[in-house]
Amino acid sequence: MEKKHKEHKCVICSGESDGGEFCVWHKLSYEKLEEIFKLWQESMEISWREFLEEIRKNPNTGVWVREVASYILKKKG
Amino acid sequence: MADGYTVIIAEKPDAAERIASALALNSDLKRKVEYKTTYYEFKRDGKKVVVVPALGHLYTVTQTVGGRNYYPVFTFDWAPKYEAEKGAKRTKRIIALFKKLSKNAKELINATDYDIEGSLIGYTIIKYAFNGREHEAKRMKFSTLTKEELNYAYENLLPHLDFELVEAGRTRHEVDWLYGVNLSRALTLSAFKQNGKYTTLSIGRVQGPTLKFIIQREIEIRSFVPTPYWEIKALAEIDGETYELKFEKDKIDKKVEAEKIVKDCFGKLGKIASINEKEIKRNPPEPFDLGSLQREAYRFFGFTPRRTLDVAERLYLEALISYPRTSSQKLPPTINYEGILEGLSKNPNYQKLAKLLLSQKSLKPKEGKKDDPAHPAIYPTGNLPERELTSDELKVYDLIVRRFMATFSRPAKRLSTKVSIECNGYKYFLYGGRIVDEGWFFFYKPYIEVEETILPKLRIGQEVLLKDVRYVTKFTEPPPRYNPASLLKVMEENNIGTKATRAEIIDTLYDRGYVRDEKMVATELGFKVIETLNKYCPEITSIELTRDLEEKMEKIEKGLENRENVLVEAVNQLKPVLTRLKNMEKEVGAELSEAIQAEFLRKRIVGSCPKCGTGKLIILRSRKTLKRFIGCTNFFGGKCKMALPLPQKAAVQTTEKTCKSCGWPIIIVKPRGRRPFNVCINPDCPLKQAKNQ
Numbered sequence: 001m002e003k004k005h006k007e008h009k010c011v012i013c014s015g016e017s018d019g020g021e022f023c024v025w026h027k028l029s030y031e032k033l034e035e036i037f038k039l040w041q042e043s044m045e046i047s048w049r050e051f052l053e054e055i056r057k058n059p060n061t062g063v064w065v066r067e068v069a070s071y072i073l074k075k076k077g
Numbered sequence: 078m079a080d081g082y083t084v085i086i087a088e089k090p091d092a093a094e095r096i097a098s099a100l101a102l103n104s105d106l107k108r109k110v111e112y113k114t115t116y117y118e119f120k121r122d123g124k125k126v127v128v129v130p131a132l133g134h135l136y137t138v139t140q141t142v143g144g145r146n147y148y149p150v151f152t153f154d155w156a157p158k159y160e161a162e163k164g165a166k167r168t169k170r171i172i173a174l175f176k177k178l179s180k181n182a183k184e185l186i187n188a189t190d191y192d193i194e195g196s197l198i199g200y201t202i203i204k205y206a207f208n209g210r211e212h213e214a215k216r217m218k219f220s221t222l223t224k225e226e227l228n229y230a231y232e233n234l235l236p237h238l239d240f241e242l243v244e245a246g247r248t249r250h251e252v253d254w255l256y257g258v259n260l261s262r263a264l265t266l267s268a269f270k271q272n273g274k275y276t277t278l279s280i281g282r283v284q285g286p287t288l289k290f291i292i293q294r295e296i297e298i299r300s301f302v303p304t305p306y307w308e309i310k311a312l313a314e315i316d317g318e319t320y321e322l323k324f325e326k327d328k329i330d331k332k333v334e335a336e337k338i339v340k341d342c343f344g345k346l347g348k349i350a351s352i353n354e355k356e357i358k359r360n361p362p363e364p365f366d367l368g369s370l371q372r373e374a375y376r377f378f379g380f381t382p383r384r385t386l387d388v389a390e391r392l393y394l395e396a397l398i399s400y401p402r403t404s405s406q407k408l409p410p411t412i413n414y415e416g417i418l419e420g421l422s423k424n425p426n427y428q429k430l431a432k433l434l435l436s437q438k439s440l441k442p443k444e445g446k447k448d449d450p451a452h453p454a455i456y457p458t459g460n461l462p463e464r465e466l467t468s469d470e471l472k473v474y475d476l477i478v479r480r481f482m483a484t485f486s487r488p489a490k491r492l493s494t495k496v497s498i499e500c501n502g503y504k505y506f507l508y509g510g511r512i513v514d515e516g517w518f519f520f521y522k523p524y525i526e527v528e529e530t531i532l533p534k535l536r537i538g539q540e541v542l543l544k545d546v547r548y549v550t551k552f553t554e555p556p557p558r559y560n561p562a563s564l565l566k567v568m569e570e571n572n573i574g575t576k577a578t579r580a581e582i583i584d585t586l587y588d589r590g591y592v593r594d595e596k597m598v599a600t601e602l603g604f605k606v607i608e609t610l611n612k613y614c615p616e617i618t619s620i621e622l623t624r625d626l627e628e629k630m631e632k633i634e635k636g637l638e639n640r641e642n643v644l645v646e647a648v649n650q651l652k653p654v655l656t657r658l659k660n661m662e663k664e665v666g667a668e669l670s671e672a673i674q675a676e677f678l679r680k681r682i683v684g685s686c687p688k689c690g691t692g693k694l695i696i697l698r699s700r701k702t703l704k705r706f707i708g709c710t711n712f713f714g715g716k717c718k719m720a721l722p723l724p725q726k727a728a729v730q731t732t733e734k735t736c737k738s739c740g741w742p743i744i745i746v747k748p749r750g751r752r753p754f755n756v757c758i759n760p761d762c763p764l765k766q767a768k769n770q
Contacts, residue, residue, distance in 0.1 A: 029300045036302040043305055044332045055302060060552050062301035 081183030093130035197246030271666030301555035307335035347500030363445030364454035375562035406445025420459020489516035605672035684742030689717035
């Protein structure tokens, strides 16, 4: 029961999730990351990991996006 | 009635004094004080006249059944303000004076500001303090408090009150009350029942959609992913001088493309392919309505819309400018252009400019599209200040005077040159420009920025050395945060709120802790309030619904809609919403409580502790002395004893800013009745020491 409860919380902010890893705002940010990554790839040669690292340190990056990028980088080690 | 008199109702004490002085002519003006309220008495045409000030609204909408912790409430009535609001004690004395004067009042004249609020202020006084004599009262209509206009308005009284404006005002107050009281109570009581702490959470018919604009922007900013692009920066050498060129494309999407351009053009010779000269005309600006004045004052002086409105109202009460709460961009000839300019020519600051305009063959102002049936655009009266103006007043007055004069001037003309340079198949442009006819710029200085770039003599086919070409990596930026002026513009564009209420609504968002900082950042509480409303009652934050209701209220002003219909519609909209909120009180309360606590804590956190480096400095209150001070959160674990004093009599606000000199946190101190100031909390801050020396 407790495990199921945990599954419904965002791994970043503990906000309500619809069963996935993220709440609505972090999910939105993740989707935007995926979408914009394609634009980066069209502009230059870059891997997903390099992209996330660039995004994490860019001052224009939104706070939710930075949290998602940091989470993915940390998760993948 | 042998000793009957005329009672003239003014909106404020300053207005009463000015009206009385203007209308008394050569008669003996008596200043009287009763119920601690000053009013004026004089004789005119053999009649006794008294001018009595209100203090804004003396009556307000209030509920007729149930207590404060009760909703929904749909039954209401108008009552003296002091009965409904704790901070309105002064209104009791003024109402008492009006009631006393009502006994022998022969004739009643409403001389409050000619707009919805003013009309309603006068109407409620006449209806409730003068025993329902609203249908026999007359109306004075004026746009400035100058002697001439006041006397004209008195001699040409409107035969009855402006009932359409009154109805529109009543409806607006009643609808806003229904929304504000019910929704605010629903949110506040839901949170209170959940966490046992009372925090006022307000939301209203206009406040909800306004906050939603900020939240929508906040979502865009927080979820923004930057995209790279490249810009080409190029410098050309012509006749030994260096000029900056503009590349044909603003943005290059691919890095390899930018690299190729640099490789192909750096240090190469380009050739002038064309030279185009064009005269560009810039028309004079439109006269100020309230919104454009507020935006321009924010742009040049950093004044919030509220501050500009307050200053403009003081200038109006000094009879220096016309009524500022206007949405008109028209200056009708009846305001007497020549008379105003002649008046301004007596002021050494504007003498030269005014005389120049007076020497023109004719005076015709540039006007905008917006109109207001009640008042013209904001204009100076031409009167000279009777007292020394404050710095804020001088700034706003100067802006209004120069804008007014600029509207009568001719367009400014600029000769613009565009030189096209080709290099290895790429195009670069060199731009030059100079003013050939200053036109209205001359009158509007220093509120106009003019850039001039004089180019040397050039010819087609001439070779130009591109001595430096490089690319710069840039990233797209999130949309800017709203500031009070840009938020006001969005409210105007979406037709939500009125010119009189918008500035106040923006202030309320700050007061409730829904937003912070000048570049408006939504707090977690603001976010949660909108999130909760969107979840349980999205219609409350709907811009379309608010606008729709707004349009209906505007129709009442024009006599095309009636109050009852609009009230019934508002109640029908609210009933299902409030039922839903009541049924979900527990869920709503739980969602809001967390955000309230987070906001409460955020307001108390001053910054990181510079002593221990790990704790947070927080505003605390001593249990022994009950005095406020700043302490470290590590104190409770016995790790840090950092403690700093705080002023006890002034309000204190945290900022998230740090001192440029020592890096310690900065707080804002707000002394009562004085302007707030920033202060570094470090008692040994080098900046403070330097100031003391």
